[in-house]
Amino acid sequence: MRVQYSLFVVLAAALAISVAGCGKKESSESAPPAATGTAPAATPIDPATAGSVEGSVKLDGPAPKGKKINMAAEPSCAAAHATPATDEEVAVGEGGGLGNVIVYVKEGLGNRTFETPKTAVTMDQKGCMYSPRVVGLQAGQTLEVRNDDKATHNIHPVPKFNREWNKSQPAGAPAIAESFAREEVAIPVKCNVHPWMKSYIAVFKSPYFQITGTGGSFSLKNLPPGTYTIEAWHEKYGTTSQTVTIGAKESKTINFVFKAAAGD
Amino acid sequence: MALHRFAVFTAACTFLLLVAGALVTSNDAGLAVPDWPLSYGSVAPPMVGGILYEHSHRVMATFVGILTIILAVWLWRSEPRRWVRRLGLIALGAVIAQGVLGALTVVFFLPVPISVAHACLGQIFFGTIVGLALFTSQWWQSALPRVADAGSPRLRSLAVWTVAAIFVQLMLGAAFRHKGFGIVPHLAGAAVVTLLVFWTAGAARRRYRNDGALGRCRRLLHALIGLQLLLGGAAWWSRLAAGAFPQPIPVMVWLTVAHTVVGALTLAGAVLTTLVCVRILQPVEQAALAARPEQAAP
Numbered sequence: 300m301r302v303q304y305s306l307f308v309v310l311a312a313a314l315a316i317s318v319a320g321c322g323k324k325e326s327s328e329s330a331p332p333a334a335t336g337t338a339p340a341a342t343p344i345d346p347a348t349a350g351s352v353e354g355s356v357k358l359d360g361p362a363p364k365g366k367k368i369n370m371a372a373e374p375s376c377a378a379a380h381a382t383p384a385t386d387e388e389v390a391v392g393e394g395g396g397l398g399n400v401i402v403y404v405k406e407g408l409g410n411r412t413f414e415t416p417k418t419a420v421t422m423d424q425k426g427c428m429y430s431p432r433v434v435g436l437q438a439g440q441t442l443e444v445r446n447d448d449k450a451t452h453n454i455h456p457v458p459k460f461n462r463e464w465n466k467s468q469p470a471g472a473p474a475i476a477e478s479f480a481r482e483e484v485a486i487p488v489k490c491n492v493h494p495w496m497k498s499y500i501a502v503f504k505s506p507y508f509q510i511t512g513t514g515g516s517f518s519l520k521n522l523p524p525g526t527y528t529i530e531a532w533h534e535k536y537g538t539t540s541q542t543v544t545i546g547a548k549e550s551k552t553i554n555f556v557f558k559a560a561a562g563d
Numbered sequence: 564m565a566l567h568r569f570a571v572f573t574a575a576c577t578f579l580l581l582v583a584g585a586l587v588t589s590n591d592a593g594l595a596v597p598d599w600p601l602s603y604g605s606v607a608p609p610m611v612g613g614i615l616y617e618h619s620h621r622v623m624a625t626f627v628g629i630l631t632i633i634l635a636v637w638l639w640r641s642e643p644r645r646w647v648r649r650l651g652l653i654a655l656g657a658v659i660a661q662g663v664l665g666a667l668t669v670v671f672f673l674p675v676p677i678s679v680a681h682a683c684l685g686q687i688f689f690g691t692i693v694g695l696a697l698f699t700s701q702w703w704q705s706a707l708p709r710v711a712d713a714g715s716p717r718l719r720s721l722a723v724w725t726v727a728a729i730f731v732q733l734m735l736g737a738a739f740r741h742k743g744f745g746i747v748p749h750l751a752g753a754a755v756v757t758l759l760v761f762w763t764a765g766a767a768r769r770r771y772r773n774d775g776a777l778g779r780c781r782r783l784l785h786a787l788i789g790l791q792l793l794l795g796g797a798a799w800w801s802r803l804a805a806g807a808f809p810q811p812i813p814v815m816v817w818l819t820v821a822h823t824v825v826g827a828l829t830l831a832g833a834v835l836t837t838l839v840c841v842r843i844l845q846p847v848e849q850a851a852l853a854a855r856p857e858q859a860a861p
Contacts, residue, residue, distance in 0.1 A: 366808055373612045386809035451609060453597050455672075463672050465597045491595040492612035495810040 341414040344523050348547040353518040356400045356511050356531055360559025362391035368495045375449040376427030376493060386495070387432050388535050396515025397557060399433040400533045401485060401501045403508035404519060405540060407527035413505050415439040419476065422498065424452050424468070429488065429498035433534070435508045438482055442500065444468065444475040451492060456500060458486040465491075484532055499534055524549070531555040566637055570696040573630045574831075577689045578824065580627045583620040584685060585823040588740055589816040592616040593678070599669045624662065631658040634695065647698050654695060657688040675743040682737035686730065686830055693831045697838055702776070707843055711850030714770050719844055721763040722837035725756070725784075729830045732756045736826060740819075746799070753795060760788040760829075763836065776843060780836040787829040794822040 365385030370377035377383075390398035419441035423430045427448055436442055444454050446468045454475060455465040461479045468475055479486070479502040490496035501508065509517040519529070524547050530540040536557040543551050587593055595613025602608040602618045610618060631654055638651035664681040671677060697703055712719055732752035738744040764781035771777045798818040805815035845853070 368809055372615070388809070450611070451603065451614070453595060455594055455597075457672075465594050465672060467597045467603055469603070489591075489594075491592055491617075492614055494591045494613065497809070 340412065342411040344521055346521070348524055349521045350524060350545040350547065350549040350551070351518060351520040351522055352527070352529055352543055352545065352551050352553060353516070354553040354555070356397045356402065356515040356517065356533075356555040356557070357395040358389070358391050358397045358536075358559055359395070359556050362395075362559065363389050365389070370427060370493075370495070373427060373450050373493055379426035379448065384426060384428060387428065388497075390432075390513050392513030392515065394515075396511070396513055397533065397536075398511050398513035398515065399431075400511040400515070400517075400531050400555070400557075401433060401435055401499075401508060402511065402517040402519070402529065402531045402555070403435075403484065403501070403503060404505060404522070405528045405530040407525050408505055408507070411505070411523075413437065416506070419443040421445060421474075422500075424448055424454075424490075424496070427452075427490075427493050427496060429490075429496055431510070432497070433485070433499045433501070433510050435501045435503065435510050436479075437506060438480055438502050438504055439478055442477050442479070444477070446470060446472060446474075452490050452496070453492050455489045455491055456486045457489065458483055461486065461502065484530075485534070501532070529553060531557075533557055535560070564701065566641060567696065567699040567701070569630075569637065570634060570692065570699050573627070573634050574689070574692045574696050576623070576627050576630055577692050578827070580620070580623045581685060581689060581824050581827050582820060583616070583623045584682075585820040586816070587616045587620050588682075588823075589819045590616050590811050593668060593673050596621075597669070599666045621665075624665065628658050628662060631655050631692075634692075638695075638699075642699075644698075647695070650691065650695060650698070654688065654691045657684060657691060661685060661688055673741070675738065675741050678741040679734065679737045679743060682741070683730075683734050686733050686827055689827055690726075690830055690834045693834055694838060697835060703838075703842060709845045709850065709853065710771065710774070710843055711847045712840070712844035713847055714766060717844075717846070718763070718766050718770060719837070719840040721759070721766055722833065722840045725759040725763045726830070726833045726837050728752070728756045728759045729826075729833050733826050733830060736823070740823075753792070756829075757788055757792065760784050760833070763833075767836075774843070776839050777836075780832070780839050783832045784829075784836060787825060787832050791822065791825045791829050794818060794825055798822040 365387060368384045368386060370380070370384065387399075392398060415437055420434055420436040421443045422434050423445045425447045427450055434442070446452055449470045451467060451469045453465055453467045457463060458479070460481045460483045464477065466475050479500070481502065482504045483502045485499040485501040488498040488500055501510075507519045507522060509519060511517050522545060524545055526542060526544040528540050528542050530538055532538045539555055539557065541553050541555070543553055545551050590613060592613030595617045596602040596608065598604065602614065602621065608614050608618055635651040635655040638648050642648050642651070661681065661684045664677055664684060667677045668674070668681055732749070732755070735744060735749040735752045739746055739749045764784045767777045767781040798815075798821070801812075801815040801818045805812045
């Protein structure tokens with residue numbers, strides 16, 4: 300019987316180790332504490348001296364062909380496409396213009412503060428794809444997520460510095476309104492019901508950002524004179540940045556080029 | 564014997580539950596249902612996309628929970644061995660804790676420690692139910708000749724170390740799947756487990772070549788570790804290949820699920836081997852003591 304009691308103890312100990320030991324491996328990433336108090340008044344920009352930075356983003360090399368998405372798991376999604384939908388990770392236009400690139404002022408704005416826009420930024424779910432794929436908004440600005448599909452979706456941003464949430468949105472349900480408190484480039488968004496659905500939300504303190512279309516062009520206007528680090532972010536190709544100095548009423552042009560990945 | 568058959572049925576259902584759980588993770592469907600305990604406020608949500616995997620897992624978990632309650636009550640009412648009755652209660656506690664961990668993964672958006680704990684406790688629960696199936700068998704309760712556990716290290720020790728190594732390896736695998744660790748610790752664990760399985764099975768073959776139960780155990784261990792190594796390599800290859808696709812591809816899903824559940828079977832096989840060793844082997848000193856009166860007899 301002693302052996303059997305030992306077995307009993309070993310199994311109980313293994314159970315305890317599993318729960319306690321596994322739990323100690325790593326703590327989940329927690330968001331930093333939110334800023335408290337009322338937001339300071341926006342720093343005024345003098346329109347008489349404001350300049351701009353504009354340019355384009357291109358892909359150097361052949362654009363990868365979008366992989367076909369298998370929507371058989373959700374017939375209403377498949378029915379929404381006349382031809383099979385393809386992955387929109389790399390969107391390239393004529394002349395190699397790269398779309399869905401976030402171009403923004405990363406450094407150089409100092410302690411300036413900016414007003415939070417009152418208008419909401421909209422993200423749709425159409426044909427079981429997020430549209431647009433990349434969304435930019437300011438911290439505190441409302442993000443409105445709509446479901447134009449006949450399918451149930453769940454919208455699940457996975458941020459590092461903001462609060463994570465996961466909300467279901469059946470067909471015909473009202474839009475979901477959410478906001479993000481902290482700057483973060485960029486928050487991946489999933490739909491766990493439809494694993495091919497991917498999107499990115501970029502959150503900024505300032506209004507100096509733009510998401511490129513397939514033409515690849517961007518324009519950051521109304522910038523006060525100064526020296527800035529401008530960064531371009533793409534979900535597949537990563538980031539690249541340049542420093543630019545603009546004087547009063549000056550407009551500078553900079554271009555970004557991402558190298559197509561080998562094997563694409 | 565009805566109780567034994569019921570325990571075996573519960574173990575088989577638990578295995579299917581592990582398959583369902585592995586399908587959830589491999590299809591990245593862990594949060595396809597954002598609410599708990601209901602699914603989209605219902606017990607019968609639309610079974611499409613990731614909801615199919617997540618809700619099926621919940622339904623099967625509920626079924627296994629009910630089976631475990633019945634098993635624990637049955638043992639409590641009819642089992643004369645107190646330690647077996649208590650093990651039934653431990654299994655019940657484990658399945659309840661497993662349900663709570665499953666709920667926490669949903670509420671807290673799959674935090675790595677809780678997800679890994681959920682995976683590990685599932686393996687422990689499976690091993691416990693397999694143990695109960697063995698303890699309630701006629702073989703375990705029959706009068707079996709005890710054999711001296713000769714040789715160094717003792718076979719029972721080797722078997723226990725093998726169980727421990729496989730369990731740690733399953734933890735590392737779960738941590739890899741849930742993106743807590745890279746692949747390297749899991750590969751190192753595979754080497755240790757392979758070594759220990761071959762050592763244990765080899766010792767069983769050399770020392771107890773004619774023992775039927777131990778022979779079946781070592782053949783089972785050899786088959787499982789070989790299959791598991793092949794599946795591990797294939798699952799890793801499929802995972803690399805799947806990176807280029809916008810969604811989990813079937814070959815990756817099924818190879819990963821197979822690797823996960825054969826890992827569970829390997830643990831169960833090692834647990835069975837250990838329990839068989841405990842049942843039929845005894846330390847050399849005890850065997851000598853047991854043999855002494857016979858030697859003294861005229």
